[in-house]
Amino acid sequence: xxxxxxxxxxxxxxxxxxxxxxxxxxxxxxxxxxxxxxxxxxxxxxxxxxxxxxxxxxxxxxxxxxxxxxxxxxxxxxxxxxxxxxxxxxxxxxxxxxxxxxxxxxxxxxxxxxxxxxxxxxxxxxxxxxxxxxxxxxxxxxxxxxxxxxxxxxxxxxxxxxxxxxxxxxxxxxxxxxxxxxxxxxxxxxxxxxxxxxxxxxxxxxxxxxxxxxxxxxxxxxxxxxxxxxxxxxxxxxxxxxxxxxxxxxxxxxxxxxxxxxxxxxxxxxxxxxxxxxxxxxxxxxxxxxxxxxxxxxxxxxxxxxxxxxxxxxxxxxxxxxxxxxxxxxxxxxxxxxxxxxxxxxxxxxxxxxxxxxxxxxxxxxxxxxxxxxxxxxxxxxxxxxxxxxxxxxxxxxxxxxxxxxxxxxxxxxxxxxxxxxxxxxxxxxxxxxxxxxxxxxxxxxxxxxxxxxxxxxxxxxxxxxxxxxxxxxxxxxxxxxxxxxxxxxxxxxxxxxxxxxxxxxxxxxxxxxxxxxxxxxxx
Amino acid sequence: xxxxxxxxxxxxxxxxxxxxxxxxxxxxxxxxxxxxxxxxxxxxxxxxxxxxxxxxxxxxxxxxxxxxxxxxxxxxxxxxxxxxxxxxxxxxxxxxxxxxxxxxxxxxxxxxxxxxxxxxxxxxxxxxxxxxxxxxx
Numbered sequence: 001x002x003x004x005x006x007x008x009x010x011x012x013x014x015x016x017x018x019x020x021x022x023x024x025x026x027x028x029x030x031x032x033x034x035x036x037x038x039x040x041x042x043x044x045x046x047x048x049x050x051x052x053x054x055x056x057x058x059x060x061x062x063x064x065x066x067x068x069x070x071x072x073x074x075x076x077x078x079x080x081x082x083x084x085x086x087x088x089x090x091x092x093x094x095x096x097x098x099x100x101x102x103x104x105x106x107x108x109x110x111x112x113x114x115x116x117x118x119x120x121x122x123x124x125x126x127x128x129x130x131x132x133x134x135x136x137x138x139x140x141x142x143x144x145x146x147x148x149x150x151x152x153x154x155x156x157x158x159x160x161x162x163x164x165x166x167x168x169x170x171x172x173x174x175x176x177x178x179x180x181x182x183x184x185x186x187x188x189x190x191x192x193x194x195x196x197x198x199x200x201x202x203x204x205x206x207x208x209x210x211x212x213x214x215x216x217x218x219x220x221x222x223x224x225x226x227x228x229x230x231x232x233x234x235x236x237x238x239x240x241x242x243x244x245x246x247x248x249x250x251x252x253x254x255x256x257x258x259x260x261x262x263x264x265x266x267x268x269x270x271x272x273x274x275x276x277x278x279x280x281x282x283x284x285x286x287x288x289x290x291x292x293x294x295x296x297x298x299x300x301x302x303x304x305x306x307x308x309x310x311x312x313x314x315x316x317x318x319x320x321x322x323x324x325x326x327x328x329x330x331x332x333x334x335x336x337x338x339x340x341x342x343x344x345x346x347x348x349x350x351x352x353x354x355x356x357x358x359x360x361x362x363x364x365x366x367x368x369x370x371x372x373x374x375x376x377x378x379x380x381x382x383x384x385x386x387x388x389x390x391x392x393x394x395x396x397x398x399x400x401x402x403x404x405x406x407x408x409x410x411x412x413x414x415x416x417x418x419x420x421x422x423x424x425x426x427x428x429x430x431x432x433x434x435x436x437x438x439x440x441x442x443x444x445x446x447x448x449x450x451x452x453x454x455x456x457x458x459x460x461x462x463x464x465x466x467x468x469x470x471x472x473x474x475x476x477x478x479x480x481x482x483x484x485x486x487x488x489x490x491x492x493x494x495x496x497x498x499x500x501x502x503x504x505x506x507x508x509x510x511x512x513x514x515x516x517x518x519x520x521x522x523x524x
Numbered sequence: 525x526x527x528x529x530x531x532x533x534x535x536x537x538x539x540x541x542x543x544x545x546x547x548x549x550x551x552x553x554x555x556x557x558x559x560x561x562x563x564x565x566x567x568x569x570x571x572x573x574x575x576x577x578x579x580x581x582x583x584x585x586x587x588x589x590x591x592x593x594x595x596x597x598x599x600x601x602x603x604x605x606x607x608x609x610x611x612x613x614x615x616x617x618x619x620x621x622x623x624x625x626x627x628x629x630x631x632x633x634x635x636x637x638x639x640x641x642x643x644x645x646x647x648x649x650x651x652x653x654x655x656x657x658x659x660x661x
Contacts, residue, residue: 048623378588
């Protein structure tokens with residue numbers, strides 16, 4: 001049997017980042033690796049322009065099985081994975097995994113590239129303050145953040161948020177703003193004193209979008225299609241980077257259609273058992289080092305299954321999310337400008353306990369049907385709201401930080417069901433009140449009762465099940481993300497985050513995975 | 525072409541009535557009818573008991589009834605069907621002007637929104653009365 005130097009499980013951002021540090025080794029990437037079978041499509045303009053030109057392809061936008069209508073009468077699906085051409089992202093995951101959840105929404109992916117297929121591109125670095133519960137600091141991650149910034153291309157600007165996101169030289173130009181965001185930023189600059197005094201800072205996000213020529217990648221031609229059209233090389237997708245690494249390195253093997261079920265560490269090797277999704281037969285692969293990077297839910301399942309532990313409750317973290325709709329009355333009835341990159345701006349704010357990051361969006365990327373029924377008006381009224389009010393609406397997505405709480409956990413049952421319970425929630429509402437009252441000064445109005453609190457799990461930032469600790473114990477990892485009680489098994493995804501700051505965690509997962517890849521590389 | 529089943533005939537009658545009530549000046553195309561029927565067929569076992577047939581037979585105000593029912597329970601079958609219809613028309617060029625403005629209309633927009641807010645209040649009460657009077661649920 002062939003003995004690989006390293007087996008990496010998964011093909012999402014963490015797996016591919018770890019792989020980037022291991023190009024000189026004999027690596028096997030085990031993955032389910034579902035790809036979209038609809039690579040040719042007619043989505044070459046914004047949805048609104050296609051509607052106007054009568055060029056909407058019904059099968060691609062609504063779906064022959066009315067996929068886009070899913071949320072009317074089926075369990076809620078995020079707009080990121082709901083449209084017909086985006087169904088490949090989560091389809092097989094739900095087929096092969098059974099969940100029992102309490103107050104928790106689950107989204108997973110067996111797609112090649114994992115959830116990066118539906119990633120918004122938020123690429124913010126963690127500060128030392130963010131890393132406060134971690135046994136590592138910013139200095140441990142900095143070189144990997146820099147490498148990633150250079151490799152994947154991050155658009156942004158050194159502005160009022162640079163203390164939080166770090167001043168960087170290698171940023172690609174920030175994308176253009178739409179009329180609402182432009183007005184907001186202009187007013188904010190006039191009211192800086194008030195906003196700074198109240199711990200409110202607004203600036204451009206750091207996003208993994210290509211906004212100026214970079215290697216062979218195209219400049220992002222934003223058409224608001226991110227919820228409808230798979231794969232573009234202008235926004236980071238780990239599938240495309242994985243394929244690039246495999247093409248350039250003959251020593252890297254990619255095997256798909258495999259669900260890793262368990263591992264067993266022997267004296268001088270690790271056996272990894274993987275089930276073929278078609279034949280359902282098991283294959284054993286052997287390796288000197290194993291890196292689990294299959295996403296928090298998959299990785300936790302593999303670890304618990306390998307230790308045959310059906311009792312332990314692993315901690316479960318996720319950023320809680322609320323939405324605040326704002327209206328700027330000056331823009332009622334304004335003709336829409338659909339060609340811009342979301343999110344447009346970021347608000348950073350703090351209260352006595354926590355730091356919150358808030359992304360600002362417009363409602364242009366989804367079908368109107370997705371939000372139309374949220375207006376408390378009769379149907380003709382909702383249509384007039386879509387037509388005249390929506391151009392003036394800015395949606396703010398507020399992320400809450402999370403930390404371990406005894407009642408929030410993940411466990412595996414003997415029959416393979418992943419149980420997730422999320423009972424202890426942060427109280428939500430007071431930070432939104434502060435934001436709403438401050439934003440009046442910018443001409444943006446909202447009311448507290450309009451704030452929408454999403455069910456836990458909806459940020460998809462699942463983390464913390466195998467947290468890294470200075471002195472780890474069972475089902476924890478050390479500062480090198482080595483699983484406690486093992487010699488050569490490493491965890492490279494969000495499972496190792498001991499706390500979850502209110503910030504998109506993908507970029508830090510990637511930087512940490514690169515770090516682990518290098519640790520593993522040096523150990524061989 | 526196989527003949528339509530009684531259920532499909534009902535769904536066709538239903539979409540014709542709802543459509544005419546909501547968009548009296550627009551034309552209901554055959555493909556929207558087919559897609560609506562496809563959606564309606566998928567709804568078969570929801571166990572919801574809004575008597576849509578009564579709304580049609582008595583020529584009631586479907587917009588008013590739907591709004592009243594939606595405020596009470598968003599999961600009701602009439603709201604689901606109208607919601608589906610909106611998705612289906614949204615992607616048609618003929619309905620583009622129902623969803624988008626082509627130039628800036630600040631004042632018209634403001635007055636339209638005020639008008640439809642007041643109209644919605646009226647529709648709510650009208651829906652309440654019709655639901656009670658005709659035993660729609």
